[in-house]
Amino acid sequence: MAALPEQPDKLDIYLNHRAALVDYAAPIVGCRAQAEDVVQDAWLRFAQNPSSSLPMRQPVGYLYRIVRNLALDVQRRLGRERRPDDSQAALGQLPSTTPDxxxxxxxxxxxxxxxxxxxxxxxxxxxxxxxxxxxxxxxxxxxxxxxxxxxxxxxxxxxxxxxxxxxxxxx
Missing domain, CATH: 1.10.10.10 (Winged helix-like DNA-binding domain superfamily/Winged helix DNA-binding domain)
Incomplete structure (x- = not known):
């Protein structure tokens, strides 16, 4: 059985790809600052991966997947938070029932x-x-x-x- 090649350290992978990960997340979440937060959260998940003792075949791809999933979660959450504002605007357009x-x-x-x-x-x-x-x-x-x-x-x-x-x- 062939031994897997030596894997780079997770921190090195993160640091080498951090800027590209932020660029990847920014269009999804719509804000560069929010993308920075997503990448930080992704790093925490990537570093705390329970199978960290096992070598990963594509650690960079795995890190990108984490960033994408977290960015989509943020986008969904922000979409839900904005909906009540839309309904409040719709309520504001209803005619008043109070007589003049x-x-x-x-x-x-x-x-x-x-x-x-x-x-x-x-x-x-x-x-x-x-x-x-x-x-x-x-x-x-x-x-x-x-x-x-x-x-x-x-x-x-x-x-x-x-x-x-x-x-x-x-x-």
Whole structure:
């Protein structure tokens, strides 16, 4: 069995190819400083290779492979980190659900007119309206609470709604 030729020291391999490795990683990660970090990390992995006692057939190729894999990992990580920024930009382009000041003032005025309109209702009609529309009771529940028929509860609520609509239309 033929003996493998004497291998150069790992540190010598790294130092002899360091500049070329940085040049190789820079286009992948998009930044020379980041490429320097990738090459440093690659050196650590290359030097700590568990099979370091065994001779490597292509140590330079192995070192380039480590650099490439680490550079691709960095590129993927940076891509994931940038995505939330893109979604934030998209959110910024959505129309606001907050009404403009003019619409707010108009809505407030309508609410005041509605409140005044409800206050002018007869007490029984006002109570039926409040129970049904504000408290969310069904007409059957309103009828039971007021001790009236379901039909009368319906008439009272409908009368209140008609009255309020007329008051809002008049303004």
């Amino acid at each position: 000041p003019e619409r707010q003032v108009s809505s407030q005025a309508q609410l005041r007119r509605l409140h005044q309109s409800v206050q002018t209702l007869p007490p029984r009609t006002r109570e039926a309206f409040a129970l049904h529309r504000l408290e969310g009771l069904t007409l059957q529940e309103v009828a039971r609470r007021l001790d009236i028929s379901v039909g009368l509860a319906h008439q009272l609520v409908r009368a209140a709604l008609s009255h309020c609509a007329e008051q809002l239309d008049d303004h």
